[in-house]
Amino acid sequence: MKWGLVPHWSKHEDNTLRTINARSENLVKGGGMWGSIKGRKRCAVPCEGYYEWLKKGKEKLPHFTKRQDGKLMLLAGLYDCVTLEGQTKPLWTFTIVTTDANEESRWLHDRQPVILSTDMSLQVWLDTTSKIWTSELSKLVEPYSDMNSPLTCYQVSKEVGKIGVESATFIQPVSQREDGIQAMFAKQQGKGSPSKRKRSLSPKFVEISPRPSPSKVRKYKEHISPPSASTNVIDFCEGGDEPRKPKVEKLNTWEDDSETEYVDGSSQSDSEIPNHESRKGKAKLGHMKVSGNG
């Protein structure tokens, strides 16, 4: 299952219609490419939270938003499945529904994923038996306002924005990293030889694979990548109920190949679309399970 929904009527890979987000306004409005999907193929996307880049002039400061209670967040999503011409394997993809940012998070960005915070909302969203969009669903995709499940948001390391680098530590507050005790300690240790300093200053993350050169990445973006931008970058983790430390089962590598499991017990290899996309979506950081009918 890959982030970036490819509609089931697609013949070939079409990056312009591979959407990472679906605007709730367009679901409510009706018509368009969501018409044939929104009534039948809704899913929930579990994650620790989502990244958003605060634009401060020229600066782009990544922030992480999550539930204050530390439980997994469930985002409203749509999914689809298509076997493209010349392919044998079906391609499973999903998109995340966005809505206006609520007042509390508007300082950060004008959009926000739709968060399913109650059993009720989850049930309603995942119930596709009617196969149609209802006014009840339209209510669900309004800006987040569940006072019983408050969110929290804080700045995180800019490392998260680097191509080809992944770490569960990216969801930690920047105050505990760049400015914090760890960094101080690292600097002290490095006082001696330059080589030691270099080593001790950057164990903030584990570099999994060689970072491609900017030019390569640029080419890669131009030719292969899905929509050039994503607002909501998600770290997916294993499903579950208990709050826990982010557990990274399988970090992305440039030639990563992971399996996605589905509720029906089947699984699919994720090898076709290489890392740039997963890097954008971080959809392969750990395993993701998709709930819903189909």
Next chain:
DNA sequence: CCAGACGTTGTT
């Protein structure tokens, strides 16, 4: 009728 469009966020 048929061909063509259908999307999102934002340079992560």
Next chain:
DNA sequence: GTCTGG
């Protein structure tokens, strides 16, 4: 798939 414009 489904709607719209020509």
Next chain:
DNA sequence: CCAGACGTTGTT
């Protein structure tokens, strides 16, 4: 050090 940016109009 090295990844990433590298522009211009704007006001009409």
Next chain:
DNA sequence: GTCTGG
């Protein structure tokens, strides 16, 4: 190619 921000 070259500069700069982190």
